[in-house]
Amino acid sequence: MPVERTLSIIKPDATARNLTGRIIAKLEGAGLRVVAQKRVRLSREVAEGFYAVHRARPFFNDLVSFMISGPVVVQVLEGDNAIARNREVMGATDPAKAAPGTIRAEFAENIERNSVHGSDAPETAAQEIAYFFAGTEIVG
Ligand code: GDP
Numbered sequence: 001m002p003v004e005r006t007l008s009i010i011k012p013d014a015t016a017r018n019l020t021g022r023i024i025a026k027l028e029g030a031g032l033r034v035v036a037q038k039r040v041r042l043s044r045e046v047a048e049g050f051y052a053v054h055r056a057r058p059f060f061n062d063l064v065s066f067m068i069s070g071p072v073v074v075q076v077l078e079g080d081n082a083i084a085r086n087r088e089v090m091g092a093t094d095p096a097k098a099a100p101g102t103i104r105a106e107f108a109e110n111i112e113r114n115s116v117h118g119s120d121a122p123e124t125a126a127q128e129i130a131y132f133f134a135g136t137e138i139v140g
Helices: 012-016 020-029 044-050 060-067 082-090 103-107 122-132
Strands: 003-010 033-040 072-080 116-118
Touching: 003 020, 003 082, 003 122, 012 020, 012 060, 012 072, 020 033, 020 072, 020 082, 020 103, 044 060, 044 122, 072 082, 082 103, 082 116
Parallel strands: none
Antiparallel strands: 003 072, 003 116, 033 072
16 A cells, blocks of 8 residues: 555634644544644735636535634655545535444534545645645645
C-alpha cells in the first residue's frame, strides 16, 4: 500500500459544535497521521477557488456561504492509502447514507453540513494540499 497524503477539512458545522478533537480521534484511529494543521476562517474568494469544480452545481452558493460561516480546521493527513482510508472513515456525503461508525454518520447534520471534507483522488489531493499549505508547513 502506498503512503499517501490527503487534504482534510473539519467544516464549520463541526467546529461550531466543538467536535474538532473527536473528529481527529476518529482520523487517528483509522491509521491517519496529522502532518499539518491550521484553524482558519476562509474568505469567499478562497472558498470559491477551493470548490471551483462545483461552480455549476445548484448548491454551489449555499456551499460557499456555509464554508465561510465559521472557522474550519484544514489538515494534511498521511498514511497507507490515506486518500481512500480517509474517504472510508468520513462516510458517504449524505449522512443518512453513511455507514455506522463513520464521522458523517456520527456527527454530520445533513448533506451540506457534513462535518468533513477529504480529497477524492491523488491529483486532487496534491492540488488541494498545495492550495492551503507550503511544503515547509508539512512535517511528516
Ligand atoms: P464529498 O466529496 O463527499 O464532500 O462530496 P461532493 O464533492 O459531491 O460535494 C462537496 C460538498 O458539497 C459536500 O461535502 C457537501 O458539503 C456539499 N454538497 C454535496 N451535495 C450537496 C447537495 O445535494 N446539496 C447541498 N446543499 N450540498 C451538497
